Amino acid sequence: MSDVRPWRSGSTDVVPASAQTPAEIAAYARQLTPREQRQVVSAFEDGNYELGAGFLWSRGMSALKKRLEALGSDFIGEMLDRPDIGPSESLVRSLTDYDAVRLAEELGMFTPTQSMRLRNAMEVVSHFSEPPTEGDDDESREMLAEEALGVFRACVQASLGQEELSSALEFAEFRNRLESEQLQADDSQVEMLAGSSDFFVSTTVRVLMALAKTSEGGRLDHALGNINIILPAVWSRLTDPDRWLVGRTYAELHASGKRTRISALRRALLRVNGFDYVPEDLRSRSFIEAARRVEDVHNAMDNFYNEPAAIRELASLGTVVPIPALPQVMTAVLSVRMGNRYGISWDAQPAADAILSGITKDRWRYYIDECLARDAGILAKFRHSQPRQRWVDEVVERYAVSEVEPKSAFGRQVLKASVSNRQQRLEDLMTRAYYMSVGSS
């Protein structure tokens, strides 16, 4: 095993820059039938951009999720910390578009630029799928040709122009080894893992925790043994959220009385002095699930309409957020608060405000120091001026985040740029952090 990109993207653009018209781009859409290609081109030529872009996005995401299924649906579930996604689960049905894009990006299926274009496309399609609001002028809500063309190109580049996957991927193979082989502490694979990228280390730990919960028989024995080898080797590299994941796994196994698994994980936690990251109860689970639902609706169609109910449910759990759940809760509530480049869900703001008003300075410091630099979803928002400005006005200023004194250099830089409203500086800082968080240098 080596620390290679799990997916060799090749990085050559499927759609060359010279392809400018719908017909020229359609020629590269291998996964569209000839009839579909003609229909899409016809929609564009007739000015039905919303219809054409919507169809392309839907087909593109289905194709992308199918490619991810090659890794194994249960593996995808482990990476996303979603125990509801089992080995026979259809990712087309159970994976949100946002998670599919994020995951594909982290796995190196796209270059950072391709990923940025795909996210833009996602926002465009999502915005124009929203029903018009009162007072919205129908003319001003028309999708422009260049916006539709951007969606077309991004979808073909990301998935519709890609061939079917035929080779096994190194990451999926590594995952299989974790439950089929017993590694040793001086194993070169373990040593290489300890020096691998943060994403790879984090994902390995996620896989091991999932295997501790779901494997059986001999595979379970290997997984438990490997936890006691790998966790001490990488513990110092893990962020707090990942350490809390390990602790939460112990708590969940303890609650379900699975003694052999508890015993192995307990040994590992003792070796790394990791019991500080074991929650005393599982209240955090409710917060994490509710936060996940907020994120899902925020990144899906009709998000402005659906966000209020989801964020109110999260707020109803209480304003004292357990530390193990803080990263996910902050991502969810900041997503709602900052919105996207098209605006915010106004009806969702009171509940978001209630949650953020309850975040203490210590918790803000924890989030800025330990979580923000890896929060890809929030970091990506800083590319657009509206969410970026809302961060300054509706988050930093409103909740006096400037009074927090971060310990990390990154945290201090972010707050300094925010307080002085240096928009370009903020964008640069966050963009760089974003690419690092998804494993790009």
Add this chain to the structure above:
Amino acid sequence: MAATILEAEGVECEETTRCLAELIVSLSDYREEGAVLFPVVIVTDDLSFTKRLLQSWMSIRLGKGNRSGWTIREALKRTAPLTIGNTWFVYLQRGPDGFEYGVLASPSSPVASSPSETIHGIESGPLALLFRRIGDRAVEAVGLRRRTVIHLSAVDHEEGAPIEALEPLCRVASRQCEADIRDDFSNFLAQVLDDILQRGHGALIAVVAPESDMPPLLQKADGRADGIQLEEAIDVAAIYSMTRGAEALGQPEAGFQLASLLQLVEGMLSADGILLLDSVGRICGFNLFANQPGSTTDAEIIGGARRRAFEAMKHAVTNGDMLAAYMRSSDGASAVYVPKVGHYE
């Protein structure tokens, strides 16, 4: 015995040793307002670690004092009445100035590992000692490295921790359960029975094959069961399995059903007679009596009757009418009779 376990757990402070000796003596026959109480006491150097290890969702501090017997007695007086029902434990946190004390909540999930099982399962860590009364003037001490029973009576006792006799019984009672729960259910059942019997006055438990006839030993002359034979066996293993699954999915409501069922089991064990299980983890009957030739009357000493019934149950195991037999006397002594690959333990 007490000194041995304290030494094994690295307790070198003489004051602490004296305090723990006071604790053991107090627990061996603890009463408040005339009522016998059975508090479980956890002594630790790091309460935060202990709470996370045991998955205790709440602790309540009630007082503190120096390292003296007075502090121990005061701590028990204030905390022991709060632990009735065994959903709370007493804690004593040792610090440089003495002991802080209070109560700790038990884990929310009824299928979770018990504190004694958890503490004894780790081999290193901050000091964690669990003390509880397990019979008349008998206290069990569980540490990271050792567990032992300390008898304060003059009777010569050789047996180990009570759970060591329950484990073979429960292995038989779970022998035909589904493979994915068998071992865990066996451990769970042993912990549950151990906890219940700690507070009881003795017990007799037998295991039979599923769907088998009532053993002749437990029948009256007319062939009917001499006691209560359930029309439908209570499938404890199935409810345990369902609860585990529900906990894993974050649906703890199923735990209430299991907790309720365990209270019923405690009630059954508090009745005289034999509790009858089968080897798929079901309760088949209770309040059953052994039909022995020349059987004793109620005027007989209880302990003697229990011993004679156990001897008769052993014969039933040998004859194949039963699969296992277990006895626990009021002084905490226990014995088990289980066939093992053609031999008997």
